[in-house]
Amino acid sequence: MALDQSFVGRTYPPTPAYEVGREKIREFAEAVGDPHPAYVDAEAARALGHADVIAPPTFVFSITYRAAGEVVQDPQLGLDYSRVVHGDQKFSYVRPVRAGDRLTVTSTIEGIKSLAGNDILDVRGDVHDEAGELVVTTLMKLVARAAEEA
C-alpha cells in the first residue's frame, strides 16, 4: 500500500540525550574487530588531535536507528515494518563522535516513493551535541518489499 506523501518533510521531536560511553565504544570496536587505538586509548586519540577516544565511523547508527524507530513505527505512516529491508546508508560527519558526547537525534522524513509496489522511505537523522552543534547527519533508505499476491 502506498505511503501517505503528506509525511514528506515531517520532523519528529529530538530524542533524549544519549551519552556516549568509552566502554560502549570499546565494545563496538571489538565487535567489528577493529583494533585501532584511537577507539580505546585516550592518549592515542589525542595524538591524532581528538579530545578523547573516538567512535568508529558507523557507531552512531545504533543511536539514529533507534530514533528512526519512532518514525517507521508511526501508525499513521502505515509502513509494513515486517517487510522492511535496509537499502542505503550514508553518514556525513562534521567531527567524529567521541566519549562523553551527549547526543540528540532529530529525525526527518526526506522522501517517500513507491516503485514497483515497493515503498521506499528516506529518513534523515541530524545528530547534535550538548552545545547544539551538529556532529553528524545520517541518511537511511528503507525499502518495504511489495506484499505477495494472496
Add this chain to the structure above:
Amino acid sequence: MTAKVSYGSVEVGTELPAQTFPVTRAALVQYAGASGDFNPIHWNEKFAREVGLPDVIAHGMFTMAEAIRVVTDWAGDPGAVVDYGVRFTKPVVVPNDDKGALIEVSGKVAAKLDDNMVRVDLVALCDGKKVLGMSRAVVRLA
C-alpha cells in the same frame, strides 16, 4: 584530524591496501549485542529461512563497518572520514560452521577534491559477488 597519508602523495587510481574480513556466527552475535540490533535473521537460521533467506545473513551495518576499515587503516585516523555511504545490494550469507564467510574489500582513489580531501570508491565482495554498491568514502588527508 591527522591522517598519515599526504594529499600530494596520491593520484586518481591510487589503490588502497585490500583486506579480507572473516564473519562468523559468533561475530554476528557479538555485533548484535554491541549494536543493539537483535533482528533474528542475523542469528536464527529457522527464522531466516521462514522469511525467505537462504540462511542467517550478516547485519548490513557489520559489512559497512568492515569495509570502511580499508580507508581508516590506510588514512591512519578514523576521524578523517568526512562522508561514507553504501547501498546494500546482496546479503552476506553466514553458514553455521567455524569458518563463516569472507568479505573482501578493495578501494581506490576515484577523485581528488578541495581541502585535501579525496573520494575513495570501495568494492566489497563475498563469494565473488558484490555485497555493497555505490560504496564511497570521502577522507581528509594530510
